[in-house]
Amino acid sequence: MREVDSITIEEVGIPGIVLMENAGTGIVRTMERVIKNLARKKVLVVCGKGNNGGDGFVIARHLFLKSVNLQIILLGTVKSLQGEARTNADSARKLNIPLLEMTQANSSQLSHALRHSQVIVDAIFGTGLTRKVDGLTASVIRKLNVSGKFVVAVDIPSGIDSDTGQLSGPHIQADLTLALAAFKRSHFLFPAAEAMGAIELIDIGIPTSVIDRVAESVSVLEQDDIAPLFPKRKRNSHKGTYGHLLVVAGSTGKGGSAGLTALAGLRAGTGLVTLACPESMIPSQEWHPMEVMSVPLSETKSGAIAESALQPALMALKEKSALAIGPGLGTSPVTLKFIEGLLSNISCPLVIDADGLNLLAKSKKLLDRLPENSILTPHPKEMSRLTGLSTANIQKNRLKTVQDFCSHYQVIVVLKGAHSMIGLPDGRVRINPTGHAGMATAGSGDVLTGLIGGLLAQGFSPENAALAGVYLHGRAGDLYAEAQPEQTLIASDLLDYLPSAIKETLR
Numbered sequence: 001m002r003e004v005d006s007i008t009i010e011e012v013g014i015p016g017i018v019l020m021e022n023a024g025t026g027i028v029r030t031m032e033r034v035i036k037n038l039a040r041k042k043v044l045v046v047c048g049k050g051n052n053g054g055d056g057f058v059i060a061r062h063l064f065l066k067s068v069n070l071q072i073i074l075l076g077t078v079k080s081l082q083g084e085a086r087t088n089a090d091s092a093r094k095l096n097i098p099l100l101e102m103t104q105a106n107s108s109q110l111s112h113a114l115r116h117s118q119v120i121v122d123a124i125f126g127t128g129l130t131r132k133v134d135g136l137t138a139s140v141i142r143k144l145n146v147s148g149k150f151v152v153a154v155d156i157p158s159g160i161d162s163d164t165g166q167l168s169g170p171h172i173q174a175d176l177t178l179a180l181a182a183f184k185r186s187h188f189l190f191p192a193a194e195a196m197g198a199i200e201l202i203d204i205g206i207p208t209s210v211i212d213r214v215a216e217s218v219s220v221l222e223q224d225d226i227a228p229l230f231p232k233r234k235r236n237s238h239k240g241t242y243g244h245l246l247v248v249a250g251s252t253g254k255g256g257s258a259g260l261t262a263l264a265g266l267r268a269g270t271g272l273v274t275l276a277c278p279e280s281m282i283p284s285q286e287w288h289p290m291e292v293m294s295v296p297l298s299e300t301k302s303g304a305i306a307e308s309a310l311q312p313a314l315m316a317l318k319e320k321s322a323l324a325i326g327p328g329l330g331t332s333p334v335t336l337k338f339i340e341g342l343l344s345n346i347s348c349p350l351v352i353d354a355d356g357l358n359l360l361a362k363s364k365k366l367l368d369r370l371p372e373n374s375i376l377t378p379h380p381k382e383m384s385r386l387t388g389l390s391t392a393n394i395q396k397n398r399l400k401t402v403q404d405f406c407s408h409y410q411v412i413v414v415l416k417g418a419h420s421m422i423g424l425p426d427g428r429v430r431i432n433p434t435g436h437a438g439m440a441t442a443g444s445g446d447v448l449t450g451l452i453g454g455l456l457a458q459g460f461s462p463e464n465a466a467l468a469g470v471y472l473h474g475r476a477g478d479l480y481a482e483a484q485p486e487q488t489l490i491a492s493d494l495l496d497y498l499p500s501a502i503k504e505t506l507r
Contacts, residue, residue, distance in 0.1 A: 001127055001182065003214050008206050017084040019204050020051065023154075024058025024088075026202040027121075027178050028066075031152060034176060034198075035119060043070040044117040044149075046140065047089075048124040048158070054085030055154050055180075056123025057092050064097050071113055072099040075124060075137055104136050114147045122151055122172045124158035127184055132169035133159045141170045153177040156184055157195045165189025166396065173197075181206045183220050188419045188431045189398065218399060218429045221422075226471050226505050229464045239271035243321035243457030247292075247450065248313060248342070250277035251335075252303025254328030255284055257354065260443050260491055261327045261450035262292040267498045268454025268469075276316050278303055304330040307337040314345055322349045324453030326356020327446040336362055343369060349456040349465070351375040353449040354382070361385035367409050373425065373462040375452060377414040377445065403427050412466050414452075416445060420474070422466050430467060434474025436486050443491025448473045451498070475501040 008014050032038050045060040047053035053074065060072050078089045078101065092099060100109060114120075122144065124137065133141060141159055144151065151174045156162050159171030162184040175197040179187055181204050186192040234241075245265040250258030258277050265273040272293070275285055279296035280303060295316045297309035317323065323346065329335055339359045343366055350371060352360065357378050360366050367386070376386075384391045387405060394401050395417075402415050402423035413423040418437070422430045452469035460468065476497040480489050
């Protein structure tokens, strides 16, 4: 953002004070839309001494001109301000907007101001903070957090480093965060993301061409990224036109995983799906799901796929458009031998999940043999098994973990969780904003595997299949949560809402 601001000001010729004005007016418009009866509420604007504070002064001025009852608290003195922040502070003073220059000596007045306010605007720190907050500012942040008032954060909640997603000290817990010009990494990286509340993006007048010029390896997925990936279907087509997905999944007691994966492949729009599973599962799988074909594989006494099933599986793989493998397989040593043989003979696009990943972790040499751009969809614990890193370490360094793994093995990784991220072999990472905590339920990942596999079978590139699959999977969950309590979601609900998610995205 520093580079973007610099180019905009120095090369495009848009002054910094104009960008600050645009930020303030955009935030006020959003507050009016989001906060019911804002004009009747008392607003407390808490400003720091930098440009974030300058944004706060602009916000206060526009609220004041709309006859909103408000007060500004500046953590410092007006005479200590510089540049655009000083200019906007002087304007606020000339309009006689109530302004308290807070020091340690008069900090007790904050409690009185909070008691008589309903909305707080946090304009203390912006994206440049890299240190732990202490002293008076730390005390103010703690008081704001326990006030129980609705808090609007300007750009990012104060006290949070904008890049790492980590928390090192006191920070604002916002109800609404209004990101300026572009999202920052910590808007989506936990634990910092927990402090954001609802997030919206504010256009401050920076040309898109400037943002596009600045190289950034991490970006957020948007609906506009997904819609162009879907080709328009020709009227003169048939089921063979849209690919044939082979799903290798299941073991005794885990047939549901296999069924969910196969049906998700069909819901993705694939013309044909065949499920290769232990032969004892065939009677149930012939009926659920009815639209899926099946191939019986020899199995062990415990109901896992046996090594002797390799040749039938390879025969089933012939002329298939894509392979989805892993859900419900189990981790039997015999099944590992089967997987080693199968993965040594893969030529079609591939997505691996669940026990497929756990088997890879048992035989790390297989990772080096995976075809380039194979898609792996681990949750953090599975990623721990693949990398040898602790789950806590992975969760603290999700971006780096994904980037390092994808670069080393030249694969695509969907690291599931909040927020799921898609790592690409060239070091780029896309963060997915869709989905919610209710999707942390058994079978949700199986649906994602089938969805990605189905897109691969239709001819999507591995990158596009991963991006579209993750986005639509999360969006299906969001649509469910708009109609029902999110905690009641089960994986098959995602299949029911997937058509609506696709329709909305392609609109």
